[in-house]
Amino acid sequence: MNNKYGVYAKEVYMHLDINPATLRNWSTMIESHGYNFEKNPKGQRIYYQREIFALSNLKTLLAQRESLESATKAIAIKMIEQKSAETAIGAITENQQNKETITLSRSDLDNYIDNMEKKFSEFIAKRDSLFIEEMQKRDERLLEAINKMQLQIAASQEAIESNVQDDNKEDHTDIILNEIKELRQQINTSQTEGKKGLLQKLFGKD
Numbered sequence: 001m002n003n004k005y006g007v008y009a010k011e012v013y014m015h016l017d018i019n020p021a022t023l024r025n026w027s028t029m030i031e032s033h034g035y036n037f038e039k040n041p042k043g044q045r046i047y048y049q050r051e052i053f054a055l056s057n058l059k060t061l062l063a064q065r066e067s068l069e070s071a072t073k074a075i076a077i078k079m080i081e082q083k084s085a086e087t088a089i090g091a092i093t094e095n096q097q098n099k100e101t102i103t104l105s106r107s108d109l110d111n112y113i114d115n116m117e118k119k120f121s122e123f124i125a126k127r128d129s130l131f132i133e134e135m136q137k138r139d140e141r142l143l144e145a146i147n148k149m150q151l152q153i154a155a156s157q158e159a160i161e162s163n164v165q166d167d168n169k170e171d172h173t174d175i176i177l178n179e180i181k182e183l184r185q186q187i188n189t190s191q192t193e194g195k196k197g198l199l200q201k202l203f204g205k206d
Contacts, residue, residue: 006038006046015052016059026058029068033076035083050086054079070127077123081116088112139187146183152176 013023027037027045037045047055054075061071088109153176 006048007052008044008046012047012052012055016055018059023055026055026068026072029072030058030076030079033073035076035079050079050082074120074123074127078120081120085113085116143187146180146187149176149180149183153180 009020009023013020016023031037037047037051039045058071058075061074062068156176
């Protein structure tokens with residue numbers, strides 16, 4: 001697909017192997033984060049190579065269990081920066097053609113692109129930090145539930161010793177201990193999935 005000439009939605013969703021409603025939803029979400037797709041007089045979106053490549057990356061992020069909100073936001077930011085860079089390069093080219101001079105040096109352009117990449121990296125780092133913080137909060141809630149259950153065990157054992165016959169003590173205690181074991185397994189699973197999710201976001205690997 002040539003970057004110079006855009007295509008309509010049908011060619012894009014066939015190329016990405018997704019359904020039309022999915023493409024429409026993704027595009028709407030990206031636009032909600034500030035990126036504007038070009039449209040024809042009928043209001044139909046026109047997709048260029050830059051946007052098709054970005055949508056392909058979005059599909060990969062979602063396959064790695066990234067949320068639609070954060071994935072579309074990251075893609076929108078990247079496309080906005082790329083579009084700005086292309087506009088700057090286009091202005092340089094036009095100026096060169098009209099005046100046979102270049103007002104922006106290659107060094108300035110490299111610094112501009114480096115700055116955009118830095119901002120995008122900072123956004124990704126902040127997103128991953130928030131993800132880790134959320135996982136820690138979830139683990140804290142599970143630990144709090146275990147502590148409450150342990151207090152219940154102490155109270156239950158006291159009640160059992162006072163009011164329940166010996167043949168019922170063991171059954172009642174086993175039920176509570178099993179509940180604690182399940183809560184601890186949830187914490188281990190939560191921590192394992194949290195680390196795995198973070199590695200997938202950082203490196204795109206299991």
